[in-house]
Amino acid sequence: MLGAVRGYVRAVDAVNYRIGRIVMYGIFVLMGILLWSSVSKTFFVPSLWTLELAQFAMVAYYVLGGPYAIQMGSNVRMDLLYGGWSLRRKAWADLITVLFLIFYLGVMLYGALGSTAYSLGYWGSEPLSFFAGLVTGSEEVGRMEQSPSAWRPYLWPIKAVMALGLFLMLLQCLSELGKDVLRLKGEAV
Template sequence: MLGLMRGYINGVDAVNRRVGRIAMYGIFALMGVLLWSSISKTFFVPTLWTLEMAQFVMVGYYVLGGPYSIQLGSNVRMDLLYGDWSIERKAWFDLLTVCFLIFYLCVLLYGAVSSTAYSLGYWKSEPFSFLFGVITGSEEIGTMERSNSAWRPYLWPIKVVMILGFFLMLLQCVSELFKDVLRLKGEPV
């Protein structure tokens, strides 16, 4: 069992490290979009797409970088109390709180899947089976949801990024749960 846990931890951490290191460069894409927005507003005709594209890039940056942030332990903690605790006490506390986070991420993932199915034109009550059917080719896409802005981009691509980010974050939280279990057993992590 410990071998499976270590394998899971190593696999998920490796994937999230790679995705997080790539997502870090999203800040440069965001800076480029905002720089173009400033230049076009100052010297040319203002563009319609820059604000919304900046929002999409920021969502991707944040959601895909979140699992890597959890892996590094750079998320916000209440160090006033937590910093002075023993490793065992921290592991117990993290074990408890990561369970709440896993539940929350499951709710977010369900909402993201439902929202993505809606953005692809599905209005019934089985979004998971619909998206699986779209991937396998057994379902047809309906009228796709578009933004209400003047640019009117399709919303499904950013919603797919959110599904991927929430799923990777869920996997990373399970990895952190396994790390806490290993710490409580006295095993090296």
């Protein structure tokens, strides 16, 4: 059992580490978009797409970088009490709090899947069956949602990225739960 937990932790950590290292360079993409926005407003006709694309890039950067931040422990903590605790007590506190985070991310993921299904033209109340139907061919993509801006991009790509990021965060939180269990069992992590 502990071997399976160790294998899961290694696999999820490896995937999220690689994705996080790639996504971390997305800040340069965002800087390039905003630089072009400034240049085009100053010297040319202002681009309609730059600020909305910058928002999409920031969402992707933040959501896909979240699992990496959780893995590296670079999220904000209140170390008022936590910093002085033993490793075992920290593991218990982390185990309890990560359960709340897993529940929260599960609810957020379900909402993100519903929003993504809506952006693909599904107006029902069962987004999971819609995606299963897309895979099997029993469902079709309907009228896709577009942004109300002048640029009018389709919204499903960024909503799919948000759902993917939440899914990866959920996997990383389960990995952190596994690490806490291993620490409580006295195993090296």
